[in-house]
Amino acid sequence: MRRLLLAGFALACLAAPRAQAEDTLNPPHWQSEGVFGSYDKAALQRGFLVYQTVCAACHSANALHYRDLDGIGFSTEQIAALAAGVKLSTGPATLDDAFKNPYPDPQAAAAAFGGAIPPDLSTIAAVRPGGTRYIFNLLTSYAAAPADFLPLPGHYYNTAFPGQQIAMPPPLKDNQVTYADGVAATSAQEASDVAAFLTWAATPNLDASKEIGLRAVLFLVFLAFIAIATKRKIWRETV
Amino acid sequence: MSTLSKPWLQSRFPLLDSFRTYLTAPVLPREKPYLASLPVLIAGALIFQLLSGLVLSLFYNPADAFNSIQFIDRSVNYGWLIHAFHETGTTMIFGAVYLGIFRALWLRNYKAPGELLWFLTLGKFLVLLLIGYLGYVLADGAVSYWSLANSIAGAFGLSGVPGGIGVWFFGGPDGAGTLPRLAVFHGVLAVAIIGILLLHHAARRGAEPPVTRGVSLHPYYTSQIFAAFVIYALIFAVLVFFAPHLGENPLNRGPANPLVLPVTVSPPWYLLPLSNAGHVFVSAWGALFAVLARIALLAALPWLDRSAPGKPPGFPHKCLSLVLALDVILLCVWAMQPSSFIGGILLVLFTAYYFFHFIVLLPLTTALEAR
Amino acid sequence: MAESLGEIVHETEVIVRRDFLKILNAAAGAVAVGAIAWPFIDALNPTRDALAIAQPIVDVSGIAANTALRFVWMGTPIYIRKLTPKQIADNQFVVTSTLPDPASYTDRVKPGYETFVVVIGLNTATPCELLGNDPADPRGPFDGWTCPCDGSVYDPLGRVRSGPATKNLVIPKFTFLNDAQIQFG
Numbered sequence: 001m002r003r004l005l006l007a008g009f010a011l012a013c014l015a016a017p018r019a020q021a022e023d024t025l026n027p028p029h030w031q032s033e034g035v036f037g038s039y040d041k042a043a044l045q046r047g048f049l050v051y052q053t054v055c056a057a058c059h060s061a062n063a064l065h066y067r068d069l070d071g072i073g074f075s076t077e078q079i080a081a082l083a084a085g086v087k088l089s090t091g092p093a094t095l096d097d098a099f100k101n102p103y104p105d106p107q108a109a110a111a112a113f114g115g116a117i118p119p120d121l122s123t124i125a126a127v128r129p130g131g132t133r134y135i136f137n138l139l140t141s142y143a144a145a146p147a148d149f150l151p152l153p154g155h156y157y158n159t160a161f162p163g164q165q166i167a168m169p170p171p172l173k174d175n176q177v178t179y180a181d182g183v184a185a186t187s188a189q190e191a192s193d194v195a196a197f198l199t200w201a202a203t204p205n206l207d208a209s210k211e212i213g214l215r216a217v218l219f220l221v222f223l224a225f226i227a228i229a230t231k232r233k234i235w236r237e238t239v
Numbered sequence: 240m241s242t243l244s245k246p247w248l249q250s251r252f253p254l255l256d257s258f259r260t261y262l263t264a265p266v267l268p269r270e271k272p273y274l275a276s277l278p279v280l281i282a283g284a285l286i287f288q289l290l291s292g293l294v295l296s297l298f299y300n301p302a303d304a305f306n307s308i309q310f311i312d313r314s315v316n317y318g319w320l321i322h323a324f325h326e327t328g329t330t331m332i333f334g335a336v337y338l339g340i341f342r343a344l345w346l347r348n349y350k351a352p353g354e355l356l357w358f359l360t361l362g363k364f365l366v367l368l369l370i371g372y373l374g375y376v377l378a379d380g381a382v383s384y385w386s387l388a389n390s391i392a393g394a395f396g397l398s399g400v401p402g403g404i405g406v407w408f409f410g411g412p413d414g415a416g417t418l419p420r421l422a423v424f425h426g427v428l429a430v431a432i433i434g435i436l437l438l439h440h441a442a443r444r445g446a447e448p449p450v451t452r453g454v455s456l457h458p459y460y461t462s463q464i465f466a467a468f469v470i471y472a473l474i475f476a477v478l479v480f481f482a483p484h485l486g487e488n489p490l491n492r493g494p495a496n497p498l499v500l501p502v503t504v505s506p507p508w509y510l511l512p513l514s515n516a517g518h519v520f521v522s523a524w525g526a527l528f529a530v531l532a533r534i535a536l537l538a539a540l541p542w543l544d545r546s547a548p549g550k551p552p553g554f555p556h557k558c559l560s561l562v563l564a565l566d567v568i569l570l571c572v573w574a575m576q577p578s579s580f581i582g583g584i585l586l587v588l589f590t591a592y593y594f595f596h597f598i599v600l601l602p603l604t605t606a607l608e609a610r
Numbered sequence: 611m612a613e614s615l616g617e618i619v620h621e622t623e624v625i626v627r628r629d630f631l632k633i634l635n636a637a638a639g640a641v642a643v644g645a646i647a648w649p650f651i652d653a654l655n656p657t658r659d660a661l662a663i664a665q666p667i668v669d670v671s672g673i674a675a676n677t678a679l680r681f682v683w684m685g686t687p688i689y690i691r692k693l694t695p696k697q698i699a700d701n702q703f704v705v706t707s708t709l710p711d712p713a714s715y716t717d718r719v720k721p722g723y724e725t726f727v728v729v730i731g732l733n734t735a736t737p738c739e740l741l742g743n744d745p746a747d748p749r750g751p752f753d754g755w756t757c758p759c760d761g762s763v764y765d766p767l768g769r770v771r772s773g774p775a776t777k778n779l780v781i782p783k784f785t786f787l788n789d790a791q792i793q794f795g
Binding site: 064068120122126202205208210213216217220221227228 | 306309310312313314319320323381458459462463465466469470472473476477479480481483484489490492493494
Binding site: 291297 | 635639642648649650654655657658659
């Protein structure tokens with residue numbers, strides 16, 4: 001009986017987050033958060049567009065390959081067309097190439113940015129404390145420096161970054177990209193979507209993990225009852 | 240033509256007879272708690288680690304360690320799950336090992352005739368710590384890279400026999416050959432621990448008092464161990480699918496960077512009870528002495544405990560065990576905090592209490608109990 | 611007779627009730643072991659980048675008309691040729707019954723991409739690599755390929771026209787992902 005209730009509760013929780021396309025900005029939240037959350041593929045696709053347009057100019061993502069984009073919901077033909085638009089040193093990119101690294105080696109990157117090499121974004125959402133929320137805050141917390149704060153040359157004031165000054169110029173503007181599904185591309189929306197995309201990039205298998213996990217846990221709870229009951233039955237029989 | 244009296248397989252494979260006797264001889268006590276099956280659970284979990292580690296080793300490349308692990312996570316079918324099995328399995332095994340050690344202290348299982356079993360338990364614990372640490376540095380993340388660099392620097396900094404052993408183990412300064420070598424050690428030790436497990440199991444039969452009206456292993460204890468295993472698997476499943484990076488420093492999920500030192504270079508959580516000695520004894524020799532002394536005190540328990548053999552532990556002893564466990568946990572927690580004046584004093588106090596417990600409190604309390 | 615049957619049924623009932631739990635236990639345990647074993651077994655299947663070797667993608671947008679790209683796929687040379695309008699016109703309406711190995715134009719090209727011919731560049735009689743990718747190579751009377759070993763002649767669609775060979779050039783398994791890329795396999 002308890003098992004049925006637990007299963008029902010779990011299914012209800014599973015069903016709830018996918019119900020409506022709601023406002024994810026006030027307050028900022030992501031569908032993948034929480035024990036039963038799953039990735040919002042539409043947000044991931046929008047985030048990939050922002051990444052490709054804005055971030056990929058300076059950041060690498062060496063662990064990601066174009067073939068991995070089928071996890072966002074693109075078809076093979078769409079990804080092949082997408083990749084073909086990327087010019088690598090060996091020609092147009094194919095499905096099996098890694099995401100283009102804008103610089104051939106770290107020295108070139110350091111030379112281009114005065115030593116502040118843009119970090120690789122493949123696992124950034126897992127490494128930075130706070131993950132998704134930290135990325136969102138970082139991208140939306142650029143502000144004018146207070147009167148008594150003088151940032152170093154080449155640095156910008158950002159309240160979310162430890163030390164309050166970051167070498168990355170504010171990357172997002174309103175309507176820098178045009179979303180195919182018609183969502184308004186405010187800079188906050190772009191930040192939310194690219195944060196979702198980078199979270200997916202760090203842990204692409206989160207959905208599968210939670211799905212298999214739910215089934216495994218329910219089955220093991222059932223098996224635990226059976227195993228304990230069998231043990232007690234066997235002991236009662238002869239001992 | 241003579242007909243064999245035994246069935247075909249058994250006449251050609253006499254081990255089956257011994258196995259049947261092992262399963263059905265009524266030599267086990269009539270009631271053992273579920274927690275008594277911890278060593279069997281740990282053994283099963285280690286076999287599981289071996290299998291997942293074997294699959295990982297097919298794709299792991301020590302020359303490009305971090306990227307090969309990213310490849311496993313992203314491009315190998317279920318690679319992310321095998322990797323999570325291996326990581327969470329480590330957490331679960333050490334949780335079970337620490338629980339088992341605490342249980343042995345609580346129940347006084349180290350007293351005669353259980354001394355050999357106790358030594359084998361400690362030996363198993365130490366080898367497991369080494370295997371775990373090697374696995375941690377093999378990941379070549381931002382933190383474990385520096386942890387390895389510190390260990391090698393420490394080993395090279397020691398002189399004499401400990402220094403010689405350290406240098407021999409690492410085979411030279413941190414370079415291209417270090418990770419391939421440590422990968423082989425990780426695998427070899429993992430196989431060797433199976434041997435220690437077998438010895439441990441063989442010693443257990445000798446450590447338990449003989450039973451007059453006993454029950455057989457099968458089906459009584461096989462059903463109990465199976466039930467215990469399902470509960471262990473349930474906890475494991477919750478962790479592996481919903482919190483696979485529990486206890487891991489999130490910085491370690493990024494690539495190693497020789498130019499950037501992380502704010503805290505911490506070892507994996509299961510090494511903290513020993514490595515926190517490095518926060519109190521700042522020199523390498525001091526830390527080494529502290530670690531060896533703590534292990535030696537644990538090993539000397541059968542003689543430090545002055546109670547009569549076979550006597551169950553009384554209330555004072557149980558209190559002492561709980562306080563010791565609390566002390567070790569607090570030591571670990573405080574070692575993880577950023578250093579401060581109060582923190583430093585507390586660390587010294589907690590470390591001193593550990594030694595005080597074994598050298599003074601325990602012999603005193605147990606001797607008083609025995610009277 | 612009826613009594614003993616009744617006894618047997620009753621006995622079975624008792625046994626099933628007593629052992630049902632144990633059997634359920636064992637069966638559920640077996641299911642768990644099987645479910646756990648599957649990821650381990652599947653992890654040893656080819657990884658997602660093995661497809662890169664087994665099913666490579668080739669960019670064909672750079673091939674000029676009347677030339678062919680030579681591409682090696684797991685040891686086998688593949689020729690991807692772009693046809694000129696004259697070659698298409700000459701070969702499109704050949705009566706197939708006159709060919710040693712009858713095949714029509716539509717059999718040899720993919721619908722929608724009729725200017726590309728993709729064949730394995732080995733003579734079907736003697737395993738010898740063909741000449742004719744470059745316009746300066748000996749292409750034979752049909753402006754296709756020739757075999758330097760036994761003199762077999764092929765047309766631009768890879769159909770055999772004369773010589774010891776009697777079978778057309780083999781067309782490998784491939785798909786056009788878009789106008790510019792072919793994926794093999």
